[in-house]
Amino acid sequence: MTAPAINITVHGTPGPQGSKTRNAAGALYESSAKVKPWREAVKSAALDTLAYDETWMPLNEPVRVDVVFTLRRPKSHYGTGRNAGVLKASAPEYPTGKPDLDKLVRSTQDALKDAGVLHDDSVVTAVFAAKAYVLTGADALSHPGAVIQVWRLNKPEESES
Known part of the structure; x- marks a missing residue:
């Protein structure tokens, strides 16, 4: 692996996919209202990136x-009054609450498939995923969103056959 096949930066609030709820009529729907806008944001960012590569074919290898998801810190992490905007000493360094990392990955992979980055999400054989707060790490953004890299695992000569 020398370089990612594609680098995508997504702007928006990451939304988890996975939990379903039934309405009174018994129909299933996503519990998170954030999943649909997130999947659209990922798809849009991927399509914008792919617009510069006329030879792109969905990866089928x-x-x-x-992926590093950047989340906004809750208001409770900050002081009040004259300390508004000042991070409390007790504020955690890493986001350990909801949304669940695996559900964020699920919605993101599905959006990558919908955008034509992946032939199917079953081609993903390895995942590195992390959650970070805004501006708290090397890959954390200055606003909510995600940095996504997709790497081919086959050697170049294996991909050509």
Whole structure:
């Protein structure tokens, strides 16, 4: 692996996919209202990136997906009054609450498939995923969103056959 097959930066609030709820009529729907806008944001960012590569074909080979989700800190992490905007000493360094990392990955992989980055999300054989707060790490953005890299795992000569 020398370089990612594609780098995508997504702007928006990451939305988890996975939990379903039944309404009074018994129909299933996503519990999170954030999943649909998130999948659209990922798809849009991927399509914008792919617009510059006229030869792109959806990846139908083993790939690794690296994704760092950047989340906004809750208001409770900050002081009040004259300390508004000042991070409390007790504020955690890493986001350990909801949304669940695996559900964020699920919605993101499905959007990558919908955008034509992946032939199917079953080609993903390895995932590195992390959650970070805004501006708290090397791959954390200055606003909510995600940095996604998709890596081909086959050697170049294996991909050509």
